[in-house]
Amino acid sequence: MFKTLPGFRDFYPEDCAVRNYLFRVWRRAALSFNFKECDGPILESLELFKEKSGDEIVGQLFAFTDRGGREVALRPEMTPSLARMVAARAQAMKRPIKWFCIGENFRYERRQRGRLRSFYQFNADIFAEPGPGADAEVIAALIHSLRMMGLSTDDFVVRISDRDLWILYLRSLGLGEKAILALLNLIDKRERLSRDVVLERLRPFFHGSAEDFLLNVETLTRTRNMDDLSAFVQAHLTGGELSDAVKRRLSSWVELLDRLERMGLGNWICIDMGVVRGLAYYTGFVFEAFDRRGEHRAIAGGGRYNHLVKKLGGPDMPAVGFAMGDVVIGQILSEKGLLPCRPQKPDLFIIMGKGKPAATALGLLHDLRRAGFSVEYPLRPVAFGKQFKAAHQSGAGLAVILGEDEVEKGVAKIKHLRSGKEEETPLKDLVAKLSDHCR
RNA sequence: GUGAUUGUAGCUCAGUUGGUUAGAGCACCGGAUUGUGGUUCCGGGGGUCGCCGGUUCAAGUCCGGUCAGUCACCCCA
Numbered sequence: 001m002f003k004t005l006p007g008f009r010d011f012y013p014e015d016c017a018v019r020n021y022l023f024r025v026w027r028r029a030a031l032s033f034n035f036k037e038c039d040g041p042i043l044e045s046l047e048l049f050k051e052k053s054g055d056e057i058v059g060q061l062f063a064f065t066d067r068g069g070r071e072v073a074l075r076p077e078m079t080p081s082l083a084r085m086v087a088a089r090a091q092a093m094k095r096p097i098k099w100f101c102i103g104e105n106f107r108y109e110r111r112q113r114g115r116l117r118s119f120y121q122f123n124a125d126i127f128a129e130p131g132p133g134a135d136a137e138v139i140a141a142l143i144h145s146l147r148m149m150g151l152s153t154d155d156f157v158v159r160i161s162d163r164d165l166w167i168l169y170l171r172s173l174g175l176g177e178k179a180i181l182a183l184l185n186l187i188d189k190r191e192r193l194s195r196d197v198v199l200e201r202l203r204p205f206f207h208g209s210a211e212d213f214l215l216n217v218e219t220l221t222r223t224r225n226m227d228d229l230s231a232f233v234q235a236h237l238t239g240g241e242l243s244d245a246v247k248r249r250l251s252s253w254v255e256l257l258d259r260l261e262r263m264g265l266g267n268w269i270c271i272d273m274g275v276v277r278g279l280a281y282y283t284g285f286v287f288e289a290f291d292r293r294g295e296h297r298a299i300a301g302g303g304r305y306n307h308l309v310k311k312l313g314g315p316d317m318p319a320v321g322f323a324m325g326d327v328v329i330g331q332i333l334s335e336k337g338l339l340p341c342r343p344q345k346p347d348l349f350i351i352m353g354k355g356k357p358a359a360t361a362l363g364l365l366h367d368l369r370r371a372g373f374s375v376e377y378p379l380r381p382v383a384f385g386k387q388f389k390a391a392h393q394s395g396a397g398l399a400v401i402l403g404e405d406e407v408e409k410g411v412a413k414i415k416h417l418r419s420g421k422e423e424e425t426p427l428k429d430l431v432a433k434l435s436d437h438c439r
Numbered sequence: 440g441u442g443a444u445u446g447u448a449g450c451u452c453a454g455u456u457g458g459u460u461a462g463a464g465c466a467c468c469g470g471a472u473u474g475u476g477g478u479u480c481c482g483g484g485g486g487u488c489g490c491c492g493g494u495u496c497a498a499g500u501c502c503g504g505u506c507a508g509u510c511a512c513c514c515c516a
Binding site for chain 1: 473476477508509511512
């Protein structure tokens, strides 16, 4: 027997029902924020991804040479395609540009909890708006979609951080670009390493003052409110006076938090400078949604990437967005019993007698389908008893019964399968009657 | 790429110090049942016990290898 390739999944009807539920919630959440749906190709030029993330990314791509000799790759994420699409029409589109998309992505990685080689992602991005209003909108959309799935403030929190502020801080210590990237990386994985190991890795940059630096990092990453954040900045980022860049970051923070607070989302977010996010292209705010119990990988992550559109050949256009995968959120909803069990089912099940009734029923069921109902019936002659059983098992709410007696009288019986009640209806009124019941 | 762990029916599992033809529950199919649901009863199909090799009179069971799943490391867009 053939099996799925490692990290790929089969979607049986019940799995498809779950996947479609996630898609439906994502779509509804995005539309309520007036994000416009779009999509790009699944296969892209390898260069597009290299351009965005660097050569080392190639090892994690499903990449190959096509018959035309082109180096191509299955998309590992959707942002580069979106950025390219925005770049191509940047001059002609109304701003701000609010887009979302839902699509399959592929990463050639070792499989483990919450991580597969094929997965679906929901992306929502805002282009061409540099102010924190866009960041707030995107974060609000993220929270909104999770709430629509039934998650509460007990279940998850969005941790918000600021890469610019980190960079300003590290720069104020006299560090160069390379050192800053290395340190951000280290800060990112600080929680997973022992303190001694972290100190050891800091020493090349700070020598004797590594301990002091780490203490400061720990203070900053423990900061949970605006006052403490300001205080830290005042204490460590000035030579007496705040630079304009630092002042702008602080006022962006105030505005971002204020907006989220006014949207009623204050309880869903927290300041957490421990969130850094791996890749270098983020600028400004970055954020990740985590389950409160910390048992899972990040549910979703995002941030501002002001230089990416330009890097991919477009105009200088700021952007902010997030992505949420189907795997981690699927696990969380499943554990919490929040996945609605809604099997795929018909509206109507037709129960028919053999011979003349069956002939009448075939015409009738096609009329019902043309009227928009989802209709099921036995594909071969089956005893009435079994048909009733099948009708119940199909999940249909109503059965339409057509036996010899009914055909004689020109009627059908409508049986409400949940209550057991039956009513007789002339065939000509059937569609109207069923429409009433199905509403 | 590294390490740990687990592989018996579609699913969850049992299988005695190695010993007859490998079992159960659930699920599925058929019948009791040609006019009214989940109950009940009866029956059925499904297994190269992950795969290959070794030890043995005899291997689901012991040994070696291998493959696959799971978890973690690396990485994380």
